[in-house]
Amino acid sequence: DFPDAVGSAMGFLRPDARHGSLATARRAAWLCVCLQANAALDRIVLVTRHGEREQLWKHHSTLEEQDVLTDYEGGPPLTPQGARHLEDVGRALRSRYVRNNCSAELCLQGPFGSGGPASQSQLRVESSGLARSLQSAEAFHRGFLLPEEVPTSIFSRSDEEDRLLRAYTKCPTHSRRLEEWHASEEFVAKEKSTEDLRRQLSIAARMPASPLKDFWNVYDTLQVAARANRPMVSNSDLAEAGRLAAWLESRKFGQKLAGGLCGGPLLAEVARRLTDGEPGDASPRVVHYSAHYPTLLCLLSTLGVAVDSGFESDAWLQERILAPGSVLAFELSAGASPQVRMRYWDSLHAEDLNMDHSWHWLDLRLPCPGGICSPGDFRSLAAELAPTDVASWCKVCANSFTGTCHCDGGDCGAARAAGAEVEPSSEGGTAYGALVIAALVGGLLGLISGVAASRMGLIHFSDPSAHKELEEVHTGNGFGSAIGAQNEESGNGRC
Numbered sequence: 001d002f003p004d005a006v007g008s009a010m011g012f013l014r015p016d017a018r019h020g021s022l023a024t025a026r027r028a029a030w031l032c033v034c035l036q037a038n039a040a041l042d043r044i045v046l047v048t049r050h051g052e053r054e055q056l057w058k059h060h061s062t063l064e065e066q067d068v069l070t071d072y073e074g075g076p077p078l079t080p081q082g083a084r085h086l087e088d089v090g091r092a093l094r095s096r097y098v099r100n101n102c103s104a105e106l107c108l109q110g111p112f113g114s115g116g117p118a119s120q121s122q123l124r125v126e127s128s129g130l131a132r133s134l135q136s137a138e139a140f141h142r143g144f145l146l147p148e149e150v151p152t153s154i155f156s157r158s159d160e161e162d163r164l165l166r167a168y169t170k171c172p173t174h175s176r177r178l179e180e181w182h183a184s185e186e187f188v189a190k191e192k193s194t195e196d197l198r199r200q201l202s203i204a205a206r207m208p209a210s211p212l213k214d215f216w217n218v219y220d221t222l223q224v225a226a227r228a229n230r231p232m233v234s235n236s237d238l239a240e241a242g243r244l245a246a247w248l249e250s251r252k253f254g255q256k257l258a259g260g261l262c263g264g265p266l267l268a269e270v271a272r273r274l275t276d277g278e279p280g281d282a283s284p285r286v287v288h289y290s291a292h293y294p295t296l297l298c299l300l301s302t303l304g305v306a307v308d309s310g311f312e313s314d315a316w317l318q319e320r321i322l323a324p325g326s327v328l329a330f331e332l333s334a335g336a337s338p339q340v341r342m343r344y345w346d347s348l349h350a351e352d353l354n355m356d357h358s359w360h361w362l363d364l365r366l367p368c369p370g371g372i373c374s375p376g377d378f379r380s381l382a383a384e385l386a387p388t389d390v391a392s393w394c395k396v397c398a399n400s401f402t403g404t405c406h407c408d409g410g411d412c413g414a415a416r417a418a419g420a421e422v423e424p425s426s427e428g429g430t431a432y433g434a435l436v437i438a439a440l441v442g443g444l445l446g447l448i449s450g451v452a453a454s455r456m457g458l459i460h461f462s463d464p465s466a467h468k469e470l471e472e473v474h475t476g477n478g479f480g481s482a483i484g485a486q487n488e489e490s491g492n493g494r495c
Contacts, residue, residue, distance in 0.1 A: 040104060040105045040106060040107055040333055040334060040335075041097065041106060041107065041108045041109065041113070041331055041332065041333055041334060042108075042109055042285075042332045042333065042334040042338060043108070043109075043273075043274060043277070043283070043284065043285045043286070043287070043332050044097065044108065044285070044286055044287070044329055044330065044331050044332070045270050045273050045274055045287045045288075045289075045329070045330040046093070046286070046287070046288045046289070046327060046328070046329050046330075047266070047270075047288075047289045047291055047295060047296055047299060047327075047328040047329075047330075048086075048089070048136070048140065048288065048289070048290055048291065048325065048326065048327050048328075049136075049291065049292060049293045049295075049296060049322055049323070049324055049325060049326040050078065050082070050086075050130075050132040050133045050135075050136035050290060050291070050292060050324065050325075051078050051079075051081075051082030051083060051085050051086040051132070051135075051136050051139065051324045051325050052078065052079045052081050052082030052085065052224075052227050052324045053075075053076045053077060053078050053079060053082055053132040053224075053324075054072075054076035054077060054079065054224065055076060055220060055221060055224040056075060056076045056220065057217050057220075058216055058217060058220075060178070060182070060213040060214050060216075061175045061178040061179050061182075061213075062169070062175050063168055063169045063175070063294070064169060065169075072131060073131070074129070074130050074131035074134070075130045075131050075132060076131070076132060077131045077132060077135060078131070078132050078135040078136060078139070079227070079228070081227065082132075082135075082136070082139075082324060083135060083136075083139040084139075084351075085324065085325050085347070085350060085351070086136045086139035086140045086143070086325055087139045087140065087142045087143040088143060088350040088351040089140060089143065089325045089327065089347045089350045090139070090140040090141055090142065090143030090144035090145075091143035091144070091350075092143075092347070092350045092357055093143075093144055093327065094143065094144045094145075095357075096357065096358075097113065097286075098112065098113055098114075098115055099113065099114050099115045100115060103358070106331075108285050108286070109285065109334055110122060110285045112285055112286070113285065117146065117148075117149050118145055118149060118152065118286075120152065120153065121283075121284065122284055122285045122286065123152050123284055123285070123286045123287075123288075124155070124273075124284040124286070124287045124288070125137055125141065125152050125153065125154045125155065125287075125288045125290070126154070126155045126156065126164075126165070126287075126288070126289050126290070127154050127155070127156050127165075127289070127290035127291070128156065128159065128162055128165040128166050128290070128291055128292065128295075129156045129157055129158055129159040129162060130159060133165075133290045133291060133292065134154060134156065134290070136290050136325075137154045137288070137290035138151075138154065140288070140290065141154075141288075154290075160402060160403075161402055161403055161404060163265050163390075163393060163402070163404070164265050164266055164269060164289075165266065165289060165291040165292070165295050166291075166292070166295070167261070167262045167263070167264075167265055167266070167298065167393075167397075168253065168258070168261075168262035168294045168295070168298055170397065170399055170402055171261050171262055171397035171398075171399060172397060172398045172399060173261055173396060173397045173398045174257065174258055174261045174262060174397065176398075177257045177258075178252060178257060181251070181252075181257055182212075182213050187212065187213075190212060190247070191211065191212040194212060194244055197240065197241075197244065198210050198211075198212065198215055198218070198244075200237075201218055201219075201222065201233065201237065201241050202218050204222065204232045204233045204237070205218050205221040205222055205225075205232055206232075207221065212248065215244060215245060215248060216245055216248060216249065218241070219241045219242065219244070219245035219321075222238055222241055223238070223241075223242070226238055242320050242321060243318075243319065243320065245321055246317070246318050246319055246320050246321050247318050249293070249294075249297070249321060250297065250306070250307040250317045250318045251307060251308065251318075252294075253294050253297035253298050253301055253306075254297075254301050254306040254307050254308040254309075255301045255304065255306040255308050255309055256308050258297075258298055258301050258302075259301060259302060260302045260385050260386055260387065261298075261396065261397055262294065262298035262302075263295075263297075263298030263299040263300070263301060263302030263303075263386075264302055264385060264386035264387045264393065265386065265387065265393055266289070266295065266298070266299050267299060267302050267303065267382045267385060267386045268382050268383075268386040268387075268388075270287075270299075270330055270382070271378055271379050271381070271382035271383075271386075272382075273287045274330055274332050274340060274375065274378065275332075275340075275375040275376070275378060275379045293321060293322040293326065296322055296326060296328050297317070297322065299328065300317075300328070300364070302385050302386065303342070303366060303367060303381075303385070304365075304367045305317075305342075305364050305365065311365075313365075316362075322346070323346045323347060323348060324347075325347035325350060326344070326345065326346050326347055327344065327345045327347055328342070328343075328344050329342070329343045329344070329345070330342055331343065332375065337374075338374070338375055339372050339373065339374060340366065340372065340373045340374070340375060340378045341363065341366070341372055342363075342364045342365075342366050343361050343362060343363055343364060344361065344362045344364055345357065345360055345361045345362070346360065348360070366378070366381070367381060368381065390404050390405070
């Protein structure tokens with residue numbers, strides 16, 4: 001009885017506890033060592049789609065969104081059903097990767113993989129900055145972590161600067177390709193052949209007749225209504241609408257139109273998270289990105305898994321939109337010859353913990369021999385398929401409007417002097433340090449009556465010279481005198 005043995009080991013340290021014999025403690029320690037030695041996965045990276053949400057509207061080429069019903073800050077939120085489903089997904093993945101339920105080849109190394117609490121160093125969670133993905137991350141980890149554990153931190157960035165999980169909304173090159181595709185023979189023929197179906201579905205959705213390029217909005221209206229038990233069409237008509245929407249979206253984010261434009265930055269980050277650490281080191285065992293179905297499609301197409309890849313095995317991508325709560329997993333095995341595998345689960349029936357979900361996971365090929373990569377090959381692959389840095393992505397996407405691209409494409413010094421938030425952090429997020437330092441500098445100038453004001457501009461935390469300048473200010477005679485004068489004026493000797 002493994003849990004009882006662990007309890008007995010703890011009892012050995014606490015003489016008043018039950019089953020507290022030295023022999024039992026030794027047995028528990030032996031079990032822990034054996035379990036660690038046999039753990040099959042060194043670490044995993046999970047990319048998930050958010051859960052069911054309220055309705056939204058999406059532009060056909062820029063892919064910008066608008067909340068149809070409430071103009072909710074951060075976009076439409078999860079529904080209660082969506083939150084419950086994501087909690088079930090988290091619980092199912094804990095069962096997949098954590099003892100005592102995981103199968104031998106899928107158990108994670110480390111204390112968390114052995115069923116212990118997850119420390120902040122073992123788990124890294126990031127989300128896009130929209131309500132539905134942030135809520136999904138929180139719900140997911142309610143199921144993935146033990147009830148008594150401290151909630152994990154969820155890191156994010158402003159949506160305007162998110163090229164990691166929402167690059168597909170910030171790439172004019174991709175938007176231009178979509179506009180060109182809408183005029184292509186393939187698209188025009190599909191539009192003509194589906195004219196009657198789209199008219200009937202638009203009427204049912206109480207919307208004007210929809211051109212094919214805007215059909216996703218009709219489908220979303222029908223789908224959201226059906227999930228809320230307010231169906232507007234029959235199940236068969238909804239399935240047909242789903243197939244047409246999947247045809248549209250799988251090509252929109254396929255190899256030909258998207259490629260590495262919208263999935264490259266995330267692939268580079270996945271490769272870094274999987275391969276930068278040494279086996280068994282203290283870097284996170286689990287990295288989770290809470291995102292959107294285009295995020296998953298973009299990442300897959302960057303890796304060559306797309307409806308237009310030429311492989312019959314990828315045809316499933318045009319059968320239905322990736323379901324809410326879908327999971328794309330990158331698993332790095334432990335041992336002398338570690339390997340990276342990519343797998344997908346649609347998360348359907350996640351609430352049934354008695355079901356053997358392993359049958360529902362798809363093994364997807366990576367562009368390496370046998371569809372499986374060594375860590376070194378995966379790292380090289382990411383460098384080959386993804387833009388190497390922010391400036392490269394900005395250039396290939398023709399993006400000159402986000403802060404990071406404005407800086408990397410021009411004069412960062414001028415942008416910084418103007419007070420712009422311009423530098424990306426190491427995680428690819430917006431650097432808010434400029435704003436914090438602006439306030440700090442303003443406070444210092446008020447305290448020291450202009451000491452060093454002529455030398456200090458807007459300073460960024462990541463600039464080593466800024467630290468040196470501040471140190472010089474702090475240690476200079478003027479700083480101490482100014483603080484003393486301020487204390488005397490305020491009458492507070494401990495200021």
